[in-house]
Amino acid sequence: MAELNTGDGGGGKGGKVRSKKQNSKVDLTAMVDLAFLLITFFMLTTSLSKPQSMDLSLPDKDDDPTKNKDIKVDENRTMTVILGENNKMIYYMGLLASPIAGPKDITYGKDGIRREVLKRKKSVLEYSAALGKPKNGIIVIIKPTKKSTYRNLVDMLDEMAIAGVDTYAIVPEFTPEETNLIDKK
Amino acid sequence: MAKIKMKKKSTSTDMTAMCDVAFLLLTFFILTATAKVPEALPVDMPSSTVQSKLPDSDLAIITIGKGDDGKSKVFFDIKGREIRKRTLEGMGAKFGVTFSEDDKTKFALMDDFGVPVTNLKQIIDMKASDRVKANQPGIPIDSLDNQLKEWLLVARRASIDIDDKELQIAIKGDAKEQYPQIKKIMDILQDQKINSFNLVTGMRGKDF
Numbered sequence: 001m002a003e004l005n006t007g008d009g010g011g012g013k014g015g016k017v018r019s020k021k022q023n024s025k026v027d028l029t030a031m032v033d034l035a036f037l038l039i040t041f042f043m044l045t046t047s048l049s050k051p052q053s054m055d056l057s058l059p060d061k062d063d064d065p066t067k068n069k070d071i072k073v074d075e076n077r078t079m080t081v082i083l084g085e086n087n088k089m090i091y092y093m094g095l096l097a098s099p100i101a102g103p104k105d106i107t108y109g110k111d112g113i114r115r116e117v118l119k120r121k122k123s124v125l126e127y128s129a130a131l132g133k134p135k136n137g138i139i140v141i142i143k144p145t146k147k148s149t150y151r152n153l154v155d156m157l158d159e160m161a162i163a164g165v166d167t168y169a170i171v172p173e174f175t176p177e178e179t180n181l182i183d184k185k
Numbered sequence: 186m187a188k189i190k191m192k193k194k195s196t197s198t199d200m201t202a203m204c205d206v207a208f209l210l211l212t213f214f215i216l217t218a219t220a221k222v223p224e225a226l227p228v229d230m231p232s233s234t235v236q237s238k239l240p241d242s243d244l245a246i247i248t249i250g251k252g253d254d255g256k257s258k259v260f261f262d263i264k265g266r267e268i269r270k271r272t273l274e275g276m277g278a279k280f281g282v283t284f285s286e287d288d289k290t291k292f293a294l295m296d297d298f299g300v301p302v303t304n305l306k307q308i309i310d311m312k313a314s315d316r317v318k319a320n321q322p323g324i325p326i327d328s329l330d331n332q333l334k335e336w337l338l339v340a341r342r343a344s345i346d347i348d349d350k351e352l353q354i355a356i357k358g359d360a361k362e363q364y365p366q367i368k369k370i371m372d373i374l375q376d377q378k379i380n381s382f383n384l385v386t387g388m389r390g391k392d393f
Contacts, residue, residue: 028200035207042214053239053355053383058371060380083364144364150249151360153367154231154386161235172368 054157058170076100077124078139081113082174083156084182085147089113093120096177103181108155117163140168145182225297225317226250226260231360232387239383243268243350245340246385247333247370248297250359257366258323261336262297268352269293271343272336276302279335284309299323302332326369334373341377357385 075094082090091113092102101120106112121138128136142156153170160168174182228250241264248260263269270289277284280302284292291309299321300308308316326333337354344352354374358367374382 025197027197028204032200032204032207035204035211039207039210039214042211042218045218052233052235052386052388053237054233054235054386055237055381056384057381058375060378144368146363146365148364149360150358150362150364150367151231153364154233154360154384157384158233158235158386161233172364 054154054161056157073139074136076127077136078141079117079120080141080143081156082178082182083142083144083148083152085145087149087152089152089156090181091116096175096181108152108159113156113159114163117159117165121163121165137167138165140165142168142170143174143178144170144172145174224248225319225321226252226258226299226323228357228359229361230357230385230387232389233384234389235386236388239355239385240353243344243348244353244355245337246297246355246357248299248357249362249366249370251362252323253320256323257362258299258321259326259333259370260297260299260321261324261333263340263352265344265348266293267347268340268343269295271347272340273305275339275343276305276336279339282306301325301330326373331373333370334377337373337377337379353383354379355383355385 079091079093080096084090087108089106089108089112090103091106092104093100096103106116117138117140124136124138125134128134140160142153142160144153144156157168226248228248244264246262246264248262250258250260252258263272270293273284273289273292276282282302282305284306288306288309292305295309295313295316298305298308298316301322301324308319308321311319324333324336325331341352344350356367356370358370371382374380
């Protein structure tokens with residue numbers, strides 16, 4: 001006899017359809033991994049994106065030359081640093097006409113100017129202590145030439161911060177002797 | 186004899202709580218993070234060992250750098266939306282340019298710009314991505330047309346009006362910029378009796 005086969009033809013046990021019990025647990029490991037990766041990323045980028053800044057205070061400027069007073073300082077305490085082009089630097093102690101040290105070329109960084117500044121700072125303190133004024137530290141005069149870059153200036157200011165020199169001045173004025181000194185290089 | 190059956194321990198731990206914590210933190214960091222927008226004038230800042238951070242508000246940043254054509258340009262940026270709005274109003278009044286309310290809202294959400302005031306409207310109307318490509322000429326700082334000075338004056342006044350605080354000024358210079366350019370900016374600041382300001386720098390260790 002011809003029979004049309006429809007489905008399983010009641011072959012099931014008792015006809016009760018049992019749905020397979022699904023496991024309600026999902027593996028969250030990958031999700032947690034991803035979440036922590038993103039957390040790390042955001043943590044690092046937020047704290048690093050804030051730029052550093054360096055405080056710089058300049059003395060009052062007055063266009064009226066009669067109000068500008070020349071302040072006399074002991075030349076034994078002054079160190080003059082001339083920032084030249086191509087990351088060059090010349091320094092001398094005291095007056096250029098009768099320098100205590102230099103004028104000499106020196107490099108940036110810990111083996112160059114930093115060692116010198118620290119050494120001079122110490123010797124000036126000893127000199128001041130001998131005079132009975134132990135609080136008079138070194139005075140550094142930074143003279144950036146027209147060819148020096150902003151990086152040179154910031155590097156030099158940074159050296160001042162590292163060496164702990166409190167008294168320094170940025171003076172972009174040059175005596176003829178100093179100009180000669182730069183041009184010779 | 187009965188066999189002792191070891192209970193099979195499941196190796197998978199319940200990750201739900203950990204996942205919750207992770208996403209909570211993630212949400213926190215996403216919300217607090219300030220999105221870094223591309224700068225109109227990218228500069229390579231010199232680095233220093235100084236650790237102090239820039240303030241978040243009441244701050245004006247003067248960016249000095251070289252554009253694609255090798256010329257030095259000056260850009261200006263103010264932090265704080267209310268101060269920006271007030272500054273734009275003041276500048277509009279000073280230079281006879283009218284800015285609509287829509288312009289002001291857009292300007293408040295902008296970043297740094299470097300155009301003369303008369304062209305500022307075009308920059309405001311641009312999309313953020315176009316502003317970067319716009320090749321802005323920089324703010325005029327000549328003695329004849331010193332708009333940077335005006336921006337500073339108006340911004341400082343706005344800061345005092347709104348927050349009752351003196352505006353902090355930061356200079357963000359390119360490391361390769363020559364000293365006279367920086368000096369020019371410092372002179373403009375000093376002419377207004379701003380003798381104390383910040384230099385924005387990158388970070389480095391003490392041992393360089």
